[in-house]
């Protein structure tokens with residue numbers, strides 16, 4: 001009895017570790033997803049399961065959601081119960097296909113966790129509460145489902161080897177764009193996944209050159225840190241600092257002053273890659289994170 005009570009109240013992460021016989025969270029997630037993939041393959045699924053882009057709808061069906069459909073929702077996605085059937089719904093018109101794919105994969109993760117819970121504690125009713133802990137875990141599972149860690153590593157190794165064989169160093173920015181296309185994920189997700197796995201000490205950001213703002217940045221100590229880094233790396237830092245104080249702090253904080261200043265000086269760095277689908281967007285890789293601490 002005691003052990004059942006313990007299971008019921010164990011955290012979803014602990015349950016998942018137990019179910020996959022893993023001591024590390026990362027391994028538990030990888031094994032859960034690999035298990036889903038084998039089950040789908042055993043049922044004869046190939047496209048969307050054996051090779052990318054991975055189709056989260058197939059996994060939803062595998063886990064008992066007979067339908068996956070768009071709906072007018074105030075949240076990104078949800079699982080609805082219709083009699084003894086389930087369906088996955090995702091917000092209609094929520095932007096890109098990549099966004100919807102991630103939402104569906106996130107709901108698949110909820111279904112997979114319920115199944116884990118049911119298998120470990122047959123008498124317990126699956127918890128449908130959506131705590132922050134569960135949400136974070138589901139995001140991680142969804143990420144692994146759409147862009148598996150091992151495959152990101154494999155892609156980067158092959159890409160690096162091919163670049164090195166021609167005497168070039170592998171281009172991270174090109175890799176990020178390749179991953180986004182290969183796995184049909186957003187550029188932001190590809191960037192985060194790539195940096196996390198292949199460049200764990202780097203940062204990454206996307207700038208909108210037309211609107212002159214940072215669209216997003218990750219693994220940098222805030223936008224101001226990124227701006228400072230870019231100025232230090234690519235501009236006449238002292239001179240730009242003077243201009244910086246003239247233009248006012250608010251604009252500097254939004255990052256609006258960086259690009260025009262650098263452009264004016266003919267210092268737009270070659271490694272700032274604009275994207276083929278939108279030349280106003282520019283992806284930047286920020287060299288190792290420790291740079292910020294060291295130079296302060």
Ligand SMILES: [Zn+2]
Nearest residue numbers: 106130135138
């Ligand atoms: Zn959720």
